[in-house]
Amino acid sequence: GEFTILSVNHRNNYLSNLEEQPEIKNIRNQIEALQLKIEDEKSAIATLDEKLSFMQANRDVMSKAQSIQIEQFKALIDVYTNNIEQINSAKLRKARLIKDYEKQVAALQQQLADRKNRGQMPSGEIAVNISADRPLNAKLSFSYIVSNAGWHPTYDIRVDDITKPVVIFYKANVFQNTGTEWKNVRLSFSTATPWISGTLPVLNPWFIDFYMPVKVTGYGMQRKAEAPVMLESVAMADKNTFLKKEAEAAPVAVEKIEGGMSITFDISVPHTIPSDGKIQTIEIQRTTTAAEYKYVTIPKISNLAYLTGNITGWAQMSLLSGEATLYFENTYVGKSFLDVNQLSDTLTISLGTDPGILVKREKRKDYTTRRTIGANKTETYSFLITVRNNKKSPVKISIQDQVPVSSNSSIIVETPELSGGKLNTETGAVTWDLDLKPGETREMIMTYSVRYPKNQTVILE
Template identity: 30%
Template sequence: MKKLIAFLGCFLIAGSAFSNDKDVIKSTLNEVTVYSQGAQMKHVASYSIKSGITEVSIEGVSANLDVQSLQVKATGNVVIIDTKYTLFYPQPEINPNQGLPVKIVKDMAAITDSLETLAFDLKELQDEIGIYQAAQRIIAMNGAVKGIGKVNDSLLLLKQTVEYYTTKMNEINKKLLALEKKVKEKTKLQQRLQTRYADLENYQNQNYNPKSYLVGTAGWTPLYDIRSDSQTGKISLTYKAQVYQSSGIDWDNVKLNISTNNPFVNKTKPELNAWYIDYYSFKQKNLELNEVAIRGARNIPQAAFNQGYFLNDKKVEDEPAMEADQFTTVVHQLIAAEFKIDLPYSIKSNNEKNLVLIKSSELNTSFKYYAVPKVDPGVYLVAQMTKLDELQLVPASANIFFDGSYIGETYIDPTSMDDTLNLSLGKDP
């Protein structure tokens, strides 16, 4: 499978040594913002930067990204010199510590060897301590030391026994103290190495956060549910999104944001240039003409005017001059809203629609009866909903439910509707 690799050149300001290492690290997708067309995907990758200039390859990003949208940032005392991307066929992985640079893996291996050596040293020290403790017990339990036997019959023998006991016990205690001190030192070293190993295993010193880019093979379509309850007289609107994506990467437990923005829509505001109509009297030998020359707006078709050419009466009748309103484009300036979803979502890269609940709101509603006897003798209950502009709605279909029963479908277009949305709930029995 093809994988997209972003090559990062980083310079560590505090360092002076030069490095030519090239390391490959993995990135993790942790946040996605889905637009009406396209999606922004953010990855995080961790790497231990060494002094000098280092080239780093970050893999695991989508092969469908928009190259112009690629952004890479770093934390810590580093400077990103350049970024680029390429596709490559990865070699079989032999490193069990996926996502860790080679240097860190080597350090972890060295620490593992040191921990094994320390474990043997501690075992040896504990064995020596056990031997000396056993010697203490033997001496203490000796009958001569306890005054049992012939030792009581000789003062000299008693004196020799006490001196031996004192000398031997002091000697053993000193050796035990020295051994326990070594055990304590090696135990502290063992704990430090274990902590260091854990830090290397979960290294988070340098985070390229965020590494983000746009993909065009994702998006969402809105869908609404309007529910009315005759008992309470309240109407609620459930705002839902049907999210789809085929970026080539499964979104696994990512932080999902839904945005009404569309980054692929042209953001350049339209310009309406002034155009002018002037009168010109042209005379030619043996021919008299009274004609109108039109010049000005560059958007007028070239066939309509050219320097040195003029329209005759018949031409003007066939192709009338363009009106000013034909050069006017109505642009709806909608403020984009972004809905941050608190729960993590998992969405497969299969282009299937996944329903995401955005929010549910109770609408400001009043009711009235509506009748057109000439067309229908029945009377209809109509709900009038106001202040829908506060919900940041986008044009979409809406399913209507009344007292839990589906009664039909309507279309909500906040760009064209009035301040009030009239919704017919059915005929009053």
């Protein structure tokens, strides 16, 4: 329209009655239906009680009659007994039904109270001031940001075999507690952070002075309020067609839009997100990428071999750091954390342990000695590391161990035997990079000695 928007303001309306949410209305309807069933069953029990009282009265009258024959009395008793059994059985069944209905009503009432507590929010209003030269009709559309909704990434990482690529299922755990159900809406997941100020911070001067201790007169404790956790924002589009639950989570049509400093994933399939704060998982994209697989083991700490996948070109996948669920050879192997805050061109993914690689580290007792020569004491330690590939395919493996590093010139560390291992003299790390054929076993010997004054003590074990 031919008008100018002068200002847009948001305000809360605490007086207007909010329309009851469909979820709350549905719970109320279920409670009312169950209460009607309870009333019906109680009415039926009352009818059975009336019938039972009538039969008991007739039994008393007939039993006092002077002309009744024995055969007639026995027949009367049989009829009365059968009817009593049927009536009592019917009453018992209905009492059980009432008890079951009452349990359902209690559960629904608890659920209703929870939903109502979440839904007690004021309504929001948008006040728009406009300027126009003449009266006219105009159509306005608006979008807004809410703080009590968000998403965080999660992943399923699957490797069928170390000869095949990695499949990464990129998912979004989305939640919202805005007080309004998002019904059949198209979602957009953005990596933007609108709550972070875009203003360049100012680095003020850092003044220092001598420390002046403050006299303490008492101690107390005050718990600092936890800051709200701000997650990525969620935008909501107009509703479209109703979403039917699919039997298998097939790849979803997702459009990735790259901006200058953020990325947005537009999900084409509409979803319904209730306003209950609970997590709903939605698949964003599915990526198959080549990886260089390598096993890493640190037998000094653990005899397990960990499979890692090294992925190049990972920056084009638009990944965010998040929890990853790992599957190897169609078996769940555990959880890991996908850390994309790396400055390397290669992203290393931990894929869990593989029992097909056997590792053992044992001390060579015959080569472990302690001796004193002159003013010095020398301690020598030797270890045998054995690794075996029980898999049907060749593997690459990195075996990591360590020797002590001296921080005193009076302590001398030497490594007479490392079986070809690479020694980092600054950290003491010893690494063997091996290619193992199927069924192959390799052995490495690591021997180091430490010489120090005999009147000193050095802890080596």
